[in-house]
Amino acid sequence: MTTGIEIRHYTGGQSTELRPLLLEVYAEVYAAAALSDPFASPDRFAEGLDHWSARPGWSCVVGYDGEQPVGYAYGAPLPSGSRWWGGLLTDVPADVVAETGIRTFALSELMVREPWRKTGTARRLHDPLLTARREERATLLVDQDHPKVHALYESWGWTTLGGLRPRLDDAPLFHAMLLGLPVAP
Numbered sequence: 714m715t716t717g718i719e720i721r722h723y724t725g726g727q728s729t730e731l732r733p734l735l736l737e738v739y740a741e742v743y744a745a746a747a748l749s750d751p752f753a754s755p756d757r758f759a760e761g762l763d764h765w766s767a768r769p770g771w772s773c774v775v776g777y778d779g780e781q782p783v784g785y786a787y788g789a790p791l792p793s794g795s796r797w798w799g800g801l802l803t804d805v806p807a808d809v810v811a812e813t814g815i816r817t818f819a820l821s822e823l824m825v826r827e828p829w830r831k832t833g834t835a836r837r838l839h840d841p842l843l844t845a846r847r848e849e850r851a852t853l854l855v856d857q858d859h860p861k862v863h864a865l866y867e868s869w870g871w872t873t874l875g876g877l878r879p880r881l882d883d884a885p886l887f888h889a890m891l892l893g894l895p896v897a898p
Contacts, residue, residue: 718834722772724771740755765788771788776838784838786824797817820852854890873888873889876889
């Protein structure tokens with residue numbers, strides 16, 4: 714393992730060729746969780762990946778240590794009328810959750826394989842994904858059972874909007890977070 718991580722960018726047109734790699738890394742990172750949590754199953758993740766990667770504006774960054782993938786981050790803009798905010802448990806003004814299709818980039822996934830955790834790799838994936846975005850803000854969901862992850866995002870400038878439970882079977886309770894864009898390179 715080195716700290717010289719190379720970041721490679723991908724778009725929706727490359728998602729089919731990238732899919733096996735993303736699924737393989739997910740299966741490794743979430744192997745323990747998938748044993749007891751149906752929301753973490755690889756099949757469910759594959760469905761979500763296919764949904765996200767088919768969206769207009771989908772973007773993904775993959776970090777490599779040599780030719781070894783160390784992790785990735787991906788997301789897409791929220792469409793007008795998005796259901797993203799449908800499970801919000803906190804009252805907020807309607808204009809805060811109004812989507813236009815170009816207002817908010819949803820960071821759907823960010824994961825790092827075990828040997829590269831606590832090396833700054835997550836930030837090395839996060840920043841390049843968001844730096845080039847043209848939306849005014851980004852959003853993500855953090856499982857409320859992971860306070861260290863929540864605190865990490867806060868240290869990167871994310872703020873908590875409120876609690877959110879997606880309208881999906883077996884979905885955990887999340888913190889919905891926002892970050893103003895652009896992110897400084």
